[in-house]
Amino acid sequence: MRLNQTFVSEANATRDRILDAAELLFAEQGFYVTTLREITQMARVNLAAVNYHFGSKQALIIEVFRRRMDQLSADRLKRLDAAGQRSQPPALEDVLDAFVYPAMALMGDGSAGGHRFMQLLMRAYADHDEALHGAIREEYGYIMRQFADALVASVAHEANPAGTPTPAQIRQQLDFLVGALTHTMADAKLKNPRATASALVSFAAAGIRGAVQTSLLVSQKELSP
DSSP, X not given: OHHHHHHHHHHHHHHXXXXXXXXXXXXXXXXXXXXXXXXXXXXXXXXXXXXXXXSSHHHHHHHHHHHHHHHXXXXXXXXXXXXXXXXXXXXXXXXXXXXXXXHHHHHTSSSHHHHHHHHHHHHHHHSOOHHHHHHHHHHXXXXXXXXXXXXXXXXXXXXXXXXOOOHHHHHHHHHHHHHHHHHHHTOTTOOOHHHHHHHHHHHHHHHHHHHHHHHHHHHHHXXXX
């Protein structure tokens, strides 16, 4: 039993060293400039260890993202659930904060890991790699859908039914928020994650409510004789 535990512990340590090395090199150099040889040298393992734990370089890239994204996604959903416990449907600002703040907190935790993760996200957006983008969408698309659904419910609760934006319009607003969040997180000198998140939430909420008013005006014009 003790031998098995030792083996598992050593295997996990090897896996973590590979992920740490890959994350650092991918962030600094890019996904496709970085070679497996460089990763194995930094991690002090052989190529067989990479193949054993991950199978391929593409799978390693996805696993590097998964290690950070799984925790970020869990934090977001925990906060979204708490928002739903406070009111039903949840308040618009609470939904937005559940999406924004965990990402800001990751950047403001003082560790190098948060900054490297931001670099990885920026590279993922910049690289025109459909396989990578598709894998990330498939893995975490359900998070975006849950937040989009919560936003639709929040906005519908506030709005005049005649001017309620469609789910597609709400998803567009969420995409705008992702862009603003990514740009904000690119600031390596982020000092106050809570205050910055609150400011971004206020900005996003105003934009969404503005979209509601625009939708209402359009509906009124269409109905007028």
